[in-house]
Amino acid sequence: MFALRIYAGPKARQHMQDHGLQPQDVRVVPGAAGGPKGLVLGPLDRFIFGDWLASTTQPVHLVGASIGAWRMATACLSDPVTAYQRLEDDYIRQQFEVLPGQKRPSAARVSEQFVQSLKDFYGGRVQEVLQHPRYRLHIVTSRGRHLLGREHGLRTPLGYLGAFLTNTVHRKAMGAWLERVVFSSHGAALPFGTADYRTRQVALDEANFNPSLQASCSIPFMLKAVHNIPGAPPGAYWDGGITDYHLHLNYASELIAGYPGGAGATGQNDLKNPGLVLYPHFQKAVVPGWLDKSLKWRHGATHFLDNMVLLAPDPAWIKKLPNGKLPDRNDFLRYGTDVPGRIKAWGAAAAASRQLADELQAWLAKPDMGRVEAL
Secondary structure: OOEEEEEEEEEHHHHHHHHOOOOHHEEEEEEOOHHHHHHHHHHHHHHHHHHHHOOOOOOOOEEEHHHHHHHHHOOOOOHHHHHHHHHHHHHHHHHHHOOOOOOOOOOHHHHHHHHHHHHHHHOOOHHHHHHHOOOEEEEEEEEEEEHHHHOOOHHHHHHHHHHHHHHHHHHHHHHOOEEEEEEEEEOOOOOOEOOOOOOOEOOOOOHHHHHHHHHHOEOOOOEOEOOOOOOOOOOEEEEOOOOOOOOEEEEHHHHHHOOOOOOOOOOOOOOOOOOOEEEEOOOOOOOHHHOOOOHHHOOOOOOHHHEEEEEOHHHHOOOOHHHHHOOOOOOHHHHHOOOHHHHHHHHHHHHOOOOHHHHHHHHOOOOOOOHHHOO
């Protein structure tokens, strides 16, 4: 049984039929929110960024929200294979002190610990990320508006209730409560269209790197919002997955005209080779926003993803992992004080996922279009 499933939008599938899947064709790599689910993508990240993409010279846009932002920033470090292994090890072994009478640690405590984790991980190395010669990093955050403009014990729950109700009617209308703010390195243009949702872009620099990455991972009510990020509009910033859970963005609008952000890489538009979005993901569905998780009618692919090649674990393979599922945040409650038990389960899932990278490497060496399914 194969562990890896390969999905492709119609333009991506046609491109692979004509040219195969070559690393020089990749223009964008997204990284989804999803917390511990991203652990199964570690071996794919190490192969893609440590080997496969490393053999090319074209600029590549890395777009990430929440844990996906951390993964994409890690790709920009000078030794990504070692950095990804550390990220996996640190993430698996994280633990939070729970005070007597509490089921979970306070948001303030989790935020405090996460801030220190980022300092330890990227300490002295932020410039490696910002000045990477090829990768343009885009960190997605969600900025609160009106009631959500500042974190508050009463206003914040009411604001998110309003966002939930508004989003149920129309996703774009949720922009009255939350807007997408993207922090981008190299002064790079966004590699996706922004007509779908209220969007701002801010230059990523040394001063706002850690705060923006912290904000992108700050799940409401589980972590504290990050306020007043340097260089960005004032206000409260939360997890980028709220507005863009799986980054169902309009990549096609930019890629279809050639290299994203302009013709700088090729000198001209190339309609025969418009570039591909390579998406290591933990499932087939690319869900637009976190509040869309229960809205199944928004889980299908749209023309936004026409140029996407998505790599995901087979659902039947997932059932063979510990507890018959991907690691997730509920495991903190499932295992409670049995921290060694959770670490063992997560470690086993991460180890098993090496099969995903092995199968991708084998498929690239001998492509079989029969394995490529419609996205």
